[in-house]
Amino acid sequence: MDKIMICIIGSGNWATTIARNVGRNVANHSTLDEKVPMYVYEEMVEGRKLTEIINTTHINAKYMPNFVLPPNIVAVDDIVTTARDADIIIFAIPPTFVSSCCKTLLGKVKPTAHAVSLIKGFERGDDGQFILISQIIMRQLKIPCSVLVGCNLAHEIANDHFAEGTVGCRDQKYFRVLHDIFRSPTFRVVVTEDADCVEICSTLRNIIAFAAGCSDGMQLNENTKAGIIRRGFLEMLQFVDVFYPGCRMGTFFEACGISDLVTSCYANRNRKLAEAFVKTGKPLSELEHILIPGHEPLGPVTAELVHHMLKKKGLEEKFPLFTTVYKICTGDYPLSRLVECLIKAREDIFHPLHTFQL
Structure with missing residues (x-):
């Protein structure tokens, strides 16, 4: 049986914090692929590529310089390469980049993939209603999308202080895996089908x-x-x-x-x-x-x-x-x-x- 591959789109504070949890958790699950690609928008930090710094030192020197990533988190500078083989695609990017990233990924990800949005924000629809980020991802990539929301300040979670999160997921078959990849001994995760309300x-x-x-x-x-x-x-x-x-x-x-x-x-x-x-x-x-x-x-x-x-x-x-x-x-x-x-x-x-x- 093929292992479930997880990838992360984004490398800011919140993406890096969640990457630490995901990296640790997949290493302890026999059904999950241990390697976790993380899309990093390439930047130069003190004369070195950020992807190179992350892959050699396991530290995100630009956004979370005081925290070490698990060695199975692999920084990748191409978004398609990051996501094309993934079964679960975690989005943790600014809301203004969601549409452009989805356009780049359209037709390049598995049709059976499942997205998870960690993004807080929305777009305004032509009718003046909210268009939730998960709805944008589902509409553009034509795959289901769950959400993770909570009182989660990135540095507090990275410091292993207690925090809580709620996963909104419409498909119960993903309840266990989403709970298991995000949780930690100090980060309590509850999963509910009430995805729209969560977001x-x-x-x-x-x-x-x-x-x-x-x-x-x-x-x-x-x-x-x-x-x-x-x-x-x-x-x-x-x-x-x-x-x-x-x-x-x-x-x-x-x-x-x-x-x-x-x-x-x-x-x-x-x-x-x-x-x-x-x-x-x-x-x-x-x-x-x-x-x-x-x-x-x-x-x-x-x-x-x-x-x-x-x-x-x-x-x-x-x-x-x-x-x-x-x-x-x-x-x-x-x-x-x-x-x-x-x-x-x-x-x-x-x-x-x-x-x-x-």
Whole structure:
């Protein structure tokens, strides 16, 4: 029986961190190929090719210089060579490169391959709806795609601190292998079929993290921040109930939901961006290039798309926090409206469809 080959597309902080787990785990499974190719965008680091450095020192000198990779992680500078023989293709690249990478790989990977997205982000569809990263990969490569999401700060996991992740996988036959390749003694992984909910949670939390950052920038108290997290969590549930009916309530209480939300409200690019936005008074467009170079500010971008979706259904007033964050980003609301929206939020809980499964 042929062994299952796994490859990794990407070599940034998160890709390298996951590569350490995958490399260790495949070495202990008789059904998994021990060699794990990792696609590395070739760069020169102190006069040497990054792929050469990784393959000789087993250290990603550009992105994770203080951590050693298992020797079975092999850096490859060609994306097609990396993926063509793989049965499981793990994507851990910036969302802006997903479409171009998929176009390069189209027709070059096994038709039976299974993708896994570790990418947080989305594209805007022509109808104004979210197009999730997993949907882009499935549509372009014509293979199934699972997702891994959680409160996973790369350096904390690399340092073997406790963390959790949720795998959303629609095909139960992959449950065991995906659990086994990602987990570690300190990284707890739970697998669920509720893949869309897992991924949409990781998108919506950016709006709430931005609100939390505004609270920090205004030097509001911890009770206010807790109120933002509580209200934001409620609006996440309500949003999914409206636009992604049939999701499971329990998914929100996994790492992809409440855990990732809390972590994001204390340690997240969007929180950092919002805090600077409040303290400096500079435009978001200027701050994003300084604070998060190379990354799209997902808080404001997500807030804009969510507001568009809510407006089409006439639901802005039912989502006061999401609406307020959007209008703060556009300059239509003063910062004082953030606390005001918490105070004035209706006490009744809005459940339009009651489609949640337990």
